[in-house]
Each structure stands twice: as C-alpha cells, then as structure tokens.
Amino acid sequence: MINIALVVGGAVLLGYAVIVCLSLDKKIERNIIGPACYIVIGLICFFLAGYIFFFVRLLELYPLHTANELLISLVFFFGAVFVVVILNVNKKLLLSINEKNTRLEDANKQLTIKTKEAESSREKYREKSEELERTLEDYYTARVDAAEQVAKGTFGQISEKLRERLDKLKRESAS
Secondary structure (H helix, E strand, O other): OHHHHHHHHHHHHHHHHHHHHHHHHHHOOHHHHHHHHHHHHHHHHHHHHHHHHHHHHHHHOHHHOOHHHHHHHHHHHHHHHHHHHHHHHHHHHHHHHHHHHHHHHHHHHHHHHHHHHHHHHHHHHHHHHHHHHHHHHHHHHHHHOHHHHHHHOOHHHHHHHHHHHHHHHHHHHHO
16 A cells, blocks of 8 residues: 555656646746756656556555565655655756846846946046147147247237136036
8 A cells, every 4th residue: 555655646746846847947938948848847757657557557466565566666756756856956046047147137237338328428538638638738838839929919819718618628527
C-alpha cells in the first residue's frame, strides 16, 4: 500500500511541477525560456506516463509487492520531489533576475535622459564660454589700443559695446 501512495504522491508532485513550469513560462518572456520550458514539460509528462504505467502494475500485483517495487516507488517519489524543488529554485532565480532586469532597464532610461540633459547643458555652456572668450579678447584688444582709441574718440563706443555684451552674458547666466 505504501508503494501505491508513494507513486501517487510522486505523480501529484509531477503534476504540480507541470503547473509551476507553465506559470514560469507565462511570467518570463517566451523567447528566453519558452523552448526549454516545453522540453521540461514534455519530459515531466513522459515520466508521468511511467508513473501511471507503474501504478497500474502495482494495482495488478497488489498483494505481492516486493522490495523492488518499494525501491522503485521511493525513487519515483523522491525523483518527483527533486523535480519540484529544482523547478521552484529556478523559478525564484528567474523571477529575481527578471525583476532586476526591469529595474536596470528603468535606470538605464533615466540615465539616458540625464545624459541628454547634460549634453544639452554642456553645449549651452560651451557657447557661453566661447562668447566670454570673444568678449575678453575684445576687451584686451580695446585695452591695448585704448590710447589710440582715445585719440580717435572711439574708445567710448567700444567700451559701450563691451559693457552691453557683458551685461547680456550676466542676464543669460542669471536665468
């Protein structure tokens, strides 16, 4: 009687293993584990058929069970336990990897946005830096030529232009 209970218990566990494998296939992208999942399900069904045939044999030989049938029943039961344990471990690992992959994809999207913002800011500051360099160069040129420009009467105009450019840069920096 224990033989029959072990084989039935093993068959129930293998049925549960099929359900676990199918649920795993639904939770993870099919192109990643789909074919492997179906191979595992096929193998489980193949072994389940063996359990059923052995169960029928046990029913036919019911009162005359030997140690061999007990050993086979134990191997079948603990084989099913092994399959369920391995599937549950794999399920937890794959779901954990899938969750972390989703978080990494989200972080990557955020970093891409930040990178674009930084590139935009860098371009803006590069343009301002170039304008500052031109203004500074004009200032130094005006300073070197100040005596000559004072004599010509154009120093005030150049000075006013420089002041306007510097004020414009200050306003842009403040905003």
